[in-house]
Amino acid sequence: MKRALNNMDTSKRQPGETAPAIAYRVDYAKGEFNGVGFAGVHGKAANFRAAGVNPVTSAAYNPADTPVDLFEVDGHFIRGDWTLQGQLSYGQQKVAAITAEPVSGDLRDARWYGASALAADKFMPRWEAIGRVDHLNNRKNGGGLLGYTVADSRNGIGPAYGGDTSIDPNLDPNKGSNRTALSMGLSWLYNVNTTFKAEARHDSANLPVFFDIKTGQYRKSNTVFGSSMLVSF
Template structure:
């Protein structure tokens, strides 16, 4: 029976019950006055009304829709906060897209460095020193640098990168004096695994990287400093096929613009294969015409090739590299009969091993060997150099002109370098480095600035703090 039909029957039933009681007990009815009877009837009517009100309230509660329940166990206050955060997030995304910061990543690093060089009679902090004033040498290289890196990827997969490094960037090293380390774009062609790349691109050869955040020691190996290009300015492709990554460009090598009379770019390429999670190998090459250190302003034919590999697992890191190259008209010593400039050739090896004694402390050892004895030597962009130990044996300098006086001018130096270092990871953004390096040659090619003599070896001690974000 429905609640409202039950309520309508309550009053007649109570009235009939009252009449029955009066009939059964007539004496009691006569004993009561009319006033008392009316009072009892009014109370009974009031009680019936209360019961009817309760039944109506129950009907309204049953008919009303149930209030919305919180989802996922959230309270109404939590749902309100969630909605507020969602609206704010959408507003931030819209603002980032309107401001051009969507997909933008900003990072950077700096490396204040201290170097002691025995042959140069110098112990000094070096930080942001101008490469134009001191040149590019193994005792300064890219040390003491600062960089700010901007990377952005658009919705269609185009990547844009600008890395700025005052005084110590690749643009400064190649002689432009700018602050650009890298300025490149990568545009997908059909899919994200096939890309066109263009711009000012740092060299990708070898197992060592340019930034101090990716280089375990302070100095770089002999092959990095003296047998590899600095940067390319040009365009090419990048292909990713499974475990293989291939990059190739037609570009100016170590020049943002070729001089008048030069028209031929070089072909530069890099191929990497990740054999597994812990190991892989790669090779790189450059073929074409480029400037040389002794042949005047005209570019000459150059061929470079290197292969490198790595094994990184647990506490161990092992890396190695083999490089060879040659360049026409780049040898230090000309033909003794005709005076013609001859081809420079070199062959080099570098190996590095590192072991983590603890999660924070790592020991590193690196050994380099560079054979460069043909026609008096001559490396990529370098002639005879008593600071870096390149060229034939040196017996002194001319008293009037200051020019170097060679011993056997036909035989260049074969160089070695042993580096021992420690890294201490202070926190996720800061590390401290310490390195001792011993450079040697089979002939006397290191000038002792203090007394003007020449020796077969030189020692270097370095310390650096690398901070990144």
């Protein structure tokens, strides 16, 4: 069991400025091949959403840190050529949601939860195939994550988009997008010092939140490819 008590974003704090938070991690290994654990962070963190002004009253929002709670449970099974991993997570931050209350303009709470699963198989001594699926429910109050307090068309966070950068008035700005990602990758151990990796990822959402550079429109899906070479010394 590990635990810590410190300031969130300690390096950003001025002398005497405090924002206490507690972080903990507990792991349990059931034998040689599998284990479970959970972790959490509870305290106060910077509220980047408060950098704006109230759209109804034009008054500045309170820039003070707000309470944040993060919690996740995970497990793994690793034996021989196979690796299996899974995780469930939940988070919330007070008055940090992307969309303000439509009548008063007051900020509202951000809340999200998600799940991830990964499977990997070393089907040859130097080759490994990896698959991963992730799902994020981020619907509440237009969406919002820790550090994501404005709509983001690159990562598909926030309400549906329309036109150039404005939120689509034909859709409910109080509903953030729910995101799913499917990743498939290969890893090749070229030699003891060099590994080549390649990955394809398909992102999808229930709302048009991904900006398409070619068409200038917003879509419900996005596909990316990546590769890398890792060299150790």
